[in-house]
Amino acid sequence: MSEHRGVWAYSENKDLMLELLGKGSRLAGKLQTQLTAVMLGHDIKKQVKELIGYGAHKVIVVDNPQLKVFHVEPYLSALTQLTKQHKPELFLMGSTKRGKELAARLAARLNAGCVSDCLELKVDEQGRLLAERIVYGGNAIVTQVFRTKPQIVTIPRRRFEKLKYTEESKGEVVDISDVQLEVAKTEIVKVKPIEIAETRIEEAEVVIGGGRGLEKKEDFKILDELAQILGGQVGYTRPLVEDRKWFTEWVGLSGHTIKPKLYIACGISGVIQHVAGIRDSKIIAAINRDPEAPIMEMADYIVIGDLYEIVPALSEALRKLLASS
Numbered sequence: 001m002s003e004h005r006g007v008w009a010y011s012e013n014k015d016l017m018l019e020l021l022g023k024g025s026r027l028a029g030k031l032q033t034q035l036t037a038v039m040l041g042h043d044i045k046k047q048v049k050e051l052i053g054y055g056a057h058k059v060i061v062v063d064n065p066q067l068k069v070f071h072v073e074p075y076l077s078a079l080t081q082l083t084k085q086h087k088p089e090l091f092l093m094g095s096t097k098r099g100k101e102l103a104a105r106l107a108a109r110l111n112a113g114c115v116s117d118c119l120e121l122k123v124d125e126q127g128r129l130l131a132e133r134i135v136y137g138g139n140a141i142v143t144q145v146f147r148t149k150p151q152i153v154t155i156p157r158r159r160f161e162k163l164k165y166t167e168e169s170k171g172e173v174v175d176i177s178d179v180q181l182e183v184a185k186t187e188i189v190k191v192k193p194i195e196i197a198e199t200r201i202e203e204a205e206v207v208i209g210g211g212r213g214l215e216k217k218e219d220f221k222i223l224d225e226l227a228q229i230l231g232g233q234v235g236y237t238r239p240l241v242e243d244r245k246w247f248t249e250w251v252g253l254s255g256h257t258i259k260p261k262l263y264i265a266c267g268i269s270g271v272i273q274h275v276a277g278i279r280d281s282k283i284i285a286a287i288n289r290d291p292e293a294p295i296m297e298m299a300d301y302i303v304i305g306d307l308y309e310i311v312p313a314l315s316e317a318l319r320k321l322l323a324s325s
C-alpha cells in the first residue's frame, strides 16, 4: 500500500483556493482521507479560519518574510519540503501562471506526474484518479491516470464550486514558518501595473464577445454599450489581440476560459480554439451574417445578419424594456 495519504490544495488566488477546497473535499470523501490547505506567504495567518470554514480539515502554514513577494525558488522549496515530509496522494493547485510554474517544477523535483488545466477529476471504482483535459487544440478530451504519487493537478478558475462557509468548522493548524527556504535567483527591479477591467472576464455573468466581424477598434463601442446595459463585459477573439493589437487579452483555448450565464458572440466564426474557452457558458447566442459559421452549431440562439444593425437594435430594445419595467 502507498505511503502517500491525503488531498492537498494550494493557490495564491483566494477564490480559486476555495474552489480547490470544494473539489478537494469531495475527492477526500471518496478517497476516505483528509483535506489539507497549504498557505504560503507573509502575514497570512488570519486567513486560516476561512480555509477551515470552507472545508479544510487541516491547514499547513508557511508564513515567512521570504514569501512576501512571489519568487519561484522559495515557494518551490517550501512546497518541495512539505510534500516530501507529509507525502500527500493528491495535490490540487490553481492553474494560474504561478500555479502552473510551481506545479511543473514541483513534479520535476519529486519525479512525479503532473496534469495541467484539468477539466474534471473523478475517482473510479478501483480508487484511481481520472483526470480529464483538453488536447489537440481543443479537438479532444483525454483522460489520464497517474503512475506516480503525489498526483499533481492544476485546475483553472471557475471549474468547480466552493462549499458553503461553515463558521463552526474545526480544523488542525500546522505552523511550519521557520522552514529554511531557497533564495530567489532573480530580483524584481520594477513593477508596472497594467490596466485591468473592474471585473475579471472569468467572473462576468454576461460576456459580449467580439471578433473579426468588427472592422475597426472604435466599432467596439456598440458592444460596450450592450455589455453595459446587461451588466456584463466585452471579450475578444485572439486575432484582435495578436494580429490587430487592439486589446490585451482574449477568450479561448490559449486565453481565458469563461463560464458566464450568457455569452453573445458577435462577428465570431466560432472555431474550436475560441469555443474551447466558452463551452461552459450557460446560454450562447450568436450574431453572424454567415449561416454556415461553426458557432451556429453550438449556439442556443442564432441571429443571422449584420451585427452593425442587430447589436444597436438589441441595445435599443433592451433599453426600452428596462425603462418600462
Ligand SMILES: Cc1cc2nc3c(=O)[nH]c(=O)nc-3n(C[C@H](O)[C@H](O)[C@H](O)COP(=O)(O)OP(=O)(O)OC[C@H]3O[C@@H](n4cnc5c(N)ncnc54)[C@H](O)[C@@H]3O)c2cc1C
Residues within 6 Å of the ligand: 137, 210, 211, 212, 213, 214, 236, 237, 238, 239, 250, 251, 252, 253, 254, 255, 256, 266, 267, 268, 269, 270, 271, 273, 274, 277, 287, 288, 289, 290, 293, 305, 306, 307, 308
Ligand atoms: C494554437 C492556436 C491557439 C488559438 N487560440 C485561440 C484562442 O484562445 N481564442 C481565439 O479566439 N482564437 C484562438 N486562435 C485563433 C483561431 O483559430 C481563430 O483564428 C480565431 O478564433 C478567429 O477569430 P474570429 O472569429 O474573430 O475571426 P473569423 O474567423 O475571421 O470570423 C469572423 C466572423 O465574423 C463574421 N462577420 C463578418 N462581418 C460581420 C458582420 N458585419 N456582421 C455579422 N457577422 C460578421 C464572419 O461571418 C465570420 O464568421 C488560436 C489559433 C491557434 C493556431
